[in-house]
Amino acid sequence: MSPKTLQILCSPLERAPLELANGASAAGEAGQFLVNREHGLKYPIRDGIPVFVEPHEITGINSRFRGIYDSWAPFYDLLSRVGLYILGVSEVKLRREFVGSLGIRAGDRVLATSIGTGSDLPFLPRHCDYYGLDLSAGMLRICLKKMRKLGASAELFLGQAEHLPFLDESFDVVYQMGGINFFSDQAKAIHEMVRVARRGSKIVIMDETEKVARRLEHIPGIKAWFRHQHRPIVPPTRLIPHGMEQVAYRELYDGQAWYVSFRKPR
Ligand SMILES: C[S@@+](CC[C@H](N)C(=O)[O-])C[C@H]1O[C@@H](n2cnc3c(N)ncnc32)[C@H](O)[C@@H]1O
Numbered sequence: 001m002s003p004k005t006l007q008i009l010c011s012p013l014e015r016a017p018l019e020l021a022n023g024a025s026a027a028g029e030a031g032q033f034l035v036n037r038e039h040g041l042k043y044p045i046r047d048g049i050p051v052f053v054e055p056h057e058i059t060g061i062n063s064r065f066r067g068i069y070d071s072w073a074p075f076y077d078l079l080s081r082v083g084l085y086i087l088g089v090s091e092v093k094l095r096r097e098f099v100g101s102l103g104i105r106a107g108d109r110v111l112a113t114s115i116g117t118g119s120d121l122p123f124l125p126r127h128c129d130y131y132g133l134d135l136s137a138g139m140l141r142i143c144l145k146k147m148r149k150l151g152a153s154a155e156l157f158l159g160q161a162e163h164l165p166f167l168d169e170s171f172d173v174v175y176q177m178g179g180i181n182f183f184s185d186q187a188k189a190i191h192e193m194v195r196v197a198r199r200g201s202k203i204v205i206m207d208e209t210e211k212v213a214r215r216l217e218h219i220p221g222i223k224a225w226f227r228h229q230h231r232p233i234v235p236p237t238r239l240i241p242h243g244m245e246q247v248a249y250r251e252l253y254d255g256q257a258w259y260v261s262f263r264k265p266r
Pocket residue numbers: 062065066069113114115116117118119120133134135136139159160161162176177178179180182183184
């Protein structure tokens with residue numbers, strides 16, 4: 001982990017600073033940890049990924065989706081390509097357009113709050129520092145493999161978007177692509193995106209609309225994402241904190257995706 005990264009990390013709940021240490025956990029796990037001795041905090045680093053939440057600490061619908069994404073991670077890329085094909089949307093076009101809309105500039109520090117298998121990575125501009133968090137260790141494992149294959153680099157973190165392990169005002173661009181429709185607490189996740197964004201930064205959120213959920217809920221594999229959906233999909237425009245600037249809402253791809261963007265005021 002680079003010193004630059006360590007400088008912006010903190011514990012996700014107390015926001016306490018962290019340092020690297022070798023050691024062992026109470027459960028006997030040995031290796032490298034991120035620690036804060038004053039607060040008695042210790043987060044393991046597994047396969048190079050700092051782990052800020054363990055499965056038993058995840059509650060609500062996040063727990064269900066962690067399980068779904070962990071099980072389906074090896075097939076996620078194929079399933080999402082098939083799903084998009086059924087919807088008549090080219091994944092390459094969608095990713096190019098989405099990444100293009102982020103307004104990333106050389107030297108930016110960019111955070112993806114649910115990086116998944118890293119399907120955006122081939123489309124992101126070079127000469128930036130990328131950070132990706134996700135709730136699913138399975139998805140992050142595939143992302144790591146993809147990064148090695150592509151020669152792409154990003155720092156990965158296992159955690160919840162509702163409790164980001166980063167200090168305030170750390171990023172130039174923050175984005176959330178997919179997944180937020182079914183977060184346990186969308187308002188908290190959006191609040192966190194704003195907290196870790198620098199002043200003037202762009203924040204972008206996109207996910208599918210209810211129309212897509214109804215079309216894909218019968219397709220094997222994909223249906224797991226929508227079965228027992230606990231609430232209809234409502235784009236979270238009302239959850240954008242007061243005072244944000246350039247707030248824009250659009251529906252894309254024939255009403256199949258919603259897209260929200262705004263800027264944190266300077
Ligand atoms: C539909 S996938 C999108 C992945 C990736 N952004 C993409 O465009 O392919 C949704 C992702 O959100 C993650 N996720 C779900 N709930 C989350 C949460 N509360 N915090 C962080 N990640 C979460 C899942 O593990 C999964 O990787």
